[in-house]
Amino acid sequence: MNYNFDEIIDRRGTDAIKLDRCQALFGTEDVYPLWVADMDFRTPDFILDAIRARLEHPILGYSNVPKDFFPLTIQWIKDHHQWEVSRGWVGFLNGIVPGIAFAVQTYTNEGDEVIIQPPVYYPFIHVVNNNNRKLIYNQLIERDGRYEMDFENLESQITSRTKLLILSNPHNPGGRVWDKATLSRLAEICAKHNIVVVADEIHADMTLTGHRHTPFATVSESAANISVTFMAPSKTFNIPGLVSSVYIIPNPDLREKFVTFLQKSDLTGGNILSYAATVAAYEHGEQWRQQMLEYVEGNIAFLKNFLANHLPQIKPMMPEASFLVWLDCAELGFKDTDELHLFFAQKGKQGLNKGTTFGPGGEQHLRINVACSRIILEKALMSLANAVKEL
Numbered sequence: 001m002n003y004n005f006d007e008i009i010d011r012r013g014t015d016a017i018k019l020d021r022c023q024a025l026f027g028t029e030d031v032y033p034l035w036v037a038d039m040d041f042r043t044p045d046f047i048l049d050a051i052r053a054r055l056e057h058p059i060l061g062y063s064n065v066p067k068d069f070f071p072l073t074i075q076w077i078k079d080h081h082q083w084e085v086s087r088g089w090v091g092f093l094n095g096i097v098p099g100i101a102f103a104v105q106t107y108t109n110e111g112d113e114v115i116i117q118p119p120v121y122y123p124f125i126h127v128v129n130n131n132n133r134k135l136i137y138n139q140l141i142e143r144d145g146r147y148e149m150d151f152e153n154l155e156s157q158i159t160s161r162t163k164l165l166i167l168s169n170p171h172n173p174g175g176r177v178w179d180k181a182t183l184s185r186l187a188e189i190c191a192k193h194n195i196v197v198v199a200d201e202i203h204a205d206m207t208l209t210g211h212r213h214t215p216f217a218t219v220s221e222s223a224a225n226i227s228v229t230f231m232a233p234s235k236t237f238n239i240p241g242l243v244s245s246v247y248i249i250p251n252p253d254l255r256e257k258f259v260t261f262l263q264k265s266d267l268t269g270g271n272i273l274s275y276a277a278t279v280a281a282y283e284h285g286e287q288w289r290q291q292m293l294e295y296v297e298g299n300i301a302f303l304k305n306f307l308a309n310h311l312p313q314i315k316p317m318m319p320e321a322s323f324l325v326w327l328d329c330a331e332l333g334f335k336d337t338d339e340l341h342l343f344f345a346q347k348g349k350q351g352l353n354k355g356t357t358f359g360p361g362g363e364q365h366l367r368i369n370v371a372c373s374r375i376i377l378e379k380a381l382m383s384l385a386n387a388v389k390e391l
């Protein structure tokens with residue numbers, strides 16, 4: 001089966017955030033919306049068919065998680081990440097960002113410190129702030145075109161009130177697939193100080209050629225003991241609007257606290273359509289996943305060549321996973337990131353994420369989502385190149 005990722009699908013009229021918030025964010029609707037991290041590729045037919053099949057039944061009543069759901073999830077994780085997850089460690093989770101918020105509420109108290117490593121996926125910042133916890137930044141260091149963790153700074157910031165670290169593994173927006181040595185060192189430091197690590201592994205199934213995802217919990221026994229891992233098919237199979245994810249918590253004490261939190265608000269279940277989609281994704285999705293990644297890699301290569309040839313002032317951080325590319329635009333010489341962002345939108349027709357929303361280290365950066373048809377990417381970049389010529 002060959003899937004077609006060149007297809008251009010009009011998303012207008014579907015309440016797509018990517019389109020409907022352009023005016024508010026960019027001051028114009030006339031942009032290529034290459035920001036929100038969902039794909040412009042068709043959600044694969046084996047998933048749409050599974051949903052349609054469920055809708056054939058005329059009653060959409062209260063339903064259990066299908067019996068295949070957890071065995072398929074566990075098998076998928078074993079096959080793709082060589083992690084043997086016990087059935088008792090895993091449960092349904094209604095979205096990873098909500099899961100991070102639940103973890104913050106479960107394992108910390110108001111005023112406690114939570115570490116994140118910016119520039120990083122911005123909801124990490126909001127979740128901590130919205131729950132009145134103290135945000136501690138351990139800013140990543142850029143070395144040889146990729147991000148590294150700053151362990152010295154990390155250790156120097158930890159106090160008796162530091163209770164949690166939120167890890168993006170692989171990293172969004174830098175696209176870094178953290179290696180075993182890095183994760184082991186992180187685990188060692190966090191275990192020494194009784195810090196729980198929330199490992200957000202939503203991008204795990206999208207490592208690119210030459211890279212392999214390492215689940216944080218697998219690097220050592222102490223990592224397993226302090227870990228709360230979240231995974232999902234939502235990003236990989238373009239079904240984030242359905243909301244389906246899982247938590248995996250090997251440590252019984254941490255698990256009991258998390259499950260108790262979920263139970264207190266009756267948050268343990270999902271909806272029948274996301275169950276059906278997840279089962280179909282893990283049962284039939286491998287070929288689609290591989291072809292989708294091949295197409296994404298083609299787009300990343302296209303972007304890299306285009307920038308080198310036409311916009312050498314923009315330096316892409318080459319991602320090791322996923323479809324997001326972090327662009328260093330400092331050489332364009334804008335006064336600040338707001339001005340840069342506005343120029344890209346209003347002159348270059350680029351609807352991109354502003355680097356500073358990802359926290360410190362995001363200055364003079366933008367994030368582009370290349371999970372779109374190549375022709376759209378090409379048109380968008382041409383439009384940017386024309387605008388930059390006039391600078």
Ligand SMILES: Cc1ncc(COP(=O)(O)O)c(C=O)c1O
Pocket residue numbers: 037094095096097098121168172200202203232234240244245
């Ligand atoms: C690192 C990361 N975590 C979580 C999410 C969103 O997860 P969910 O839609 O399940 O809340 C995203 C989406 O872009 C992401 O990049």
